[in-house]
Amino acid sequence: METWDAIRARRNVRVFAEQPIADADLDRILEAGRRAPSSRNWQPWDFVLVTDREQFPELAKVWRGAAHVAAAAAVIVCLGPVLADDDHRHNWLQYDHGQATMSMALAAADLGIGSSHAAVADQDLARSLLGFPEDRFAVSLLSLGYPADRPLVPLTRPDRRPFDDVVHRGRW
């Protein structure tokens, strides 16, 4: 798909079809995340790919807004390093994870695959399910699957603030 079409077709998909995602497509989505830019190229991420659907009902409990996980075809849990309280990089970690997730969401949209990201609140549950070490925490997760409702096509009227409200020219 053309990039501009993928950018306009990406939307949060929360209800997924039964259809599984091919391994090669999952690897491409993960590769898009791996290639994302980050502050001084520190790449503060590890991606845990979960495709065992039996895990999804439990995984959906890590966040009250993660119900979409339960019916996903695959979930990518994005981990970051636990930083000291006074580390100046807390903001950058979140920012860089946002970049990586967006790159994966667009790579998915390009393949007709929907996605939805969610925060992770229950770190203990996530850690017990996925076995990551104490020096990592789950920053967010990305549910993936083919949309159950309608295919991804460029949206002409996205539910967003008007362009002229968001964009300022020259100065505020």
Place this chain on the structure above:
Amino acid sequence: METWDAIRARRNVRVFAEQPIADADLDRILEAGRRAPSSRNWQPWDFVLVTDREQFPELAKVWRGAAHVAAAAAVIVCLGPVLADDDHRHNWLQYDHGQATMSMALAAADLGIGSSHAAVADQDLARSLLGFPEDRFAVSLLSLGYPADRPLVPLTRPDRRPFDDVVHRGRW
């Protein structure tokens, strides 16, 4: 450009050609940011597009790592709402701005336009240059321009950690 090519061609470009960017292309890049997903669709952003190159030497001083601004063709300064200290959305604001910036960087790459993002440290300077109100702060900025060195083409060996180091299957 195909999405997968744009994802692989995007790289941090810090030295830009003199060539200006067409207004329609800048609007497309901004539109990509406007369409980005955010927590509960709160869209915590305003984008200030600066194309007056006389402003760039001053704008480059908002962050020690923003020297690339000085020779850019355009700069998008991304503003967010100032949140109370105890607001639980500080992380989400950064994460969502990362998503918006990545979307803009990929929309730019699709057009052969390079980009580089930077943090903003000197909020007073940014505010005095751009005139945004006290309830907003500059989260980051994105320099844009055609690369001075070589066109954007898909990178076969990006400077990143190996795939198998970053990706975990099933669990850690």
